Amino acid sequence: MNTSLFAASAADLTIERIRALAARPDQVESLTLEFKREYSKSLVTTIAAMANTYGGLILVGITDKAEPGTDRVVGVDAQDTIDKIASSCREKFDPPWEPTFIPVPFDDGSGLSVVVIRVDANTAPRPLLIDLKAPIRLSGQNSTADRDRLLKLAREEPTVDVLPMGQGLMAPSLNRNNEGEPAEDFVLRTGINLPMGDAGAWRPLSERAVNALAEALDHSALPGALRHLGQGSIDQFRGFHPLGHNRSRTARLVWQGGSPGRKVQHPVEAVVTISLPPIQGLATAPVAGITVDVVSRFRRYAQSMGNMSWVYRYPVPDLAVLFDGLLKTFVAPEVVEEVARITDIDAALVAQPRELHLVADRPVGDLLVSTGLQEIPEAGASFGGIFRANPALDLRIAAERQEQVDDWLRQLGLDAGLSGMETLVESYRATTSPPG
Structure with missing residues (x-):
């Protein structure tokens, strides 16, 4: 996925980088990215939907719509928010599973943070069910897997060791002339x-x-x-x-x-x-x-x-x-x-x-x-x-x-x-x- 925050180490996740992401006019919610103002029940459904599709990133503490002259990054109480999300994941998911939570604190002494939730589709148990249904991600919103999609998820082999997209290229080779010498610099x-x-x-x-x-x-x-x-x-x-x-x-x-x-x-x-x-x-x-x-x-x-x-x-x-x-x-x-x-x-x-x-x-x-x-x-x-x-x-x-x-x-x-x-x-x- 395009957003580099998914692959960044915890030390590289700074509030400056998150503010820069939220301020970009071309950075809208998509299959793999969602902004949440605060904890809600729908947030847990989004986690399951991303896990059943391509994975993704959820940033809690950022409004989903940018208003002129206002800061989208509003922040939340990190520990309270993580506790609520983790508790809902344990209660709602079948089988129980949690994504990765990374709190990124503000630098103004307010005590607020943005909670970064990483949903890795390669490590999630698929299908991940809520109320016997498998949410999936479609064009920046959640939907429900039909019978064929559910069967495909259930038949998947584990993919924990899959290379990240963009890696694993074959090395090139030099062409050679009639004498067997390299033909390129x-x-x-x-x-x-x-x-x-x-x-x-x-x-x-x-x-x-x-x-x-x-x-x-x-x-x-x-x-x-x-x-x-x-x-x-x-x-x-x-x-x-x-x-x-x-x-x-x-x-x-x-x-x-x-x-x-x-x-x-x-x-x-x-x-x-x-x-x-x-x-x-x-x-x-x-x-x-x-x-x-x-x-x-x-x-x-x-x-x-x-x-x-x-x-x-x-x-x-x-x-x-x-x-x-x-x-x-x-x-x-x-x-x-x-x-x-x-x-x-x-x-x-x-x-x-x-x-x-x-x-x-x-x-x-x-x-x-x-x-x-x-x-x-x-x-x-x-x-x-x-x-x-x-x-x-x-x-x-x-x-x-x-x-x-x-x-x-x-x-x-x-x-x-x-x-x-x-x-x-x-x-x-x-x-x-x-x-x-």
Whole structure:
């Protein structure tokens, strides 16, 4: 789910972050998020409904509607509220079960708090019944499971060890030429895994849906980041278009930049792949995958221009722009909306990317501009790596996305056996505009 508060540690849950969430004009109640002014009987039904669907987050102490000039965050007595909710869960639920409660106190000495309730569908006993009925979540409100949905919940296998949506991507690999040598400088991959609605699980990909996603990608931050990577050397480019293996359950959209007539025609490409599970043998909870691979060949492009004595290296700021462009694209509302439409789920369930894979044709230290970087003696070389994202960061927020990018750059330097990356990143940020 999109809200990073679900994955944040208790120490990272501050009243400032909660106020920022409540103040966002685009943050409305959804399948996985609900605001409650105070304890009520319906709150317990919402807990069961989320447990029987995709899980979610309930924030108690926040009004569900924003009034102009008023603060939505009103607060509650945390202990009294938690006691009432826990008691009702034990009395009403069959079998008895409690979600996770985290009180987040105000910082004004008032004694009030916001109670964060995390409902993890992977750990809840499903179906979770109230009065012999199984509540479920539909478009920001509660409903009741019909017979088929109830049977499906009862037949589910335990899923405690399931990877969070957005993780578990396959690592990319470098293509090779006829001599068996790598044909690319590096491949960068990120992506998400996400659940599918009933219609998305059986219907084929439509040309209209794929074309709409291509248009959203063309208007995202990714094309600009790709053009920036070449430092102005790209003369022409072609927007995202179907190319290669496209089938009823798979779509492959490619963005290409380059200079026609050169030996290396496309020094940079982005390949977005949408993979829906096969209809035959669908699991109880079918999962779709969406990945984007950035394939860069600028070193080979420079060599093809005839200057064999000059070896192209990638500036660290260019990678920062590329990392940010990738993340910003995956959380762009227009892209999220098209992904949700393809998979037939609520946009709130479209995960944020939580992994970045890098595979290079040589040690990373030889790939980067060395100014400001020094090799650590006997540290060994790295040809890439897997970089995890901090689940407590909301990548829709520019400042938090920048924090994630900087963390990945620092890890890239450390894994490559280089010192100086931290100072280099700080110097770069000092010369750029603050995120807006």
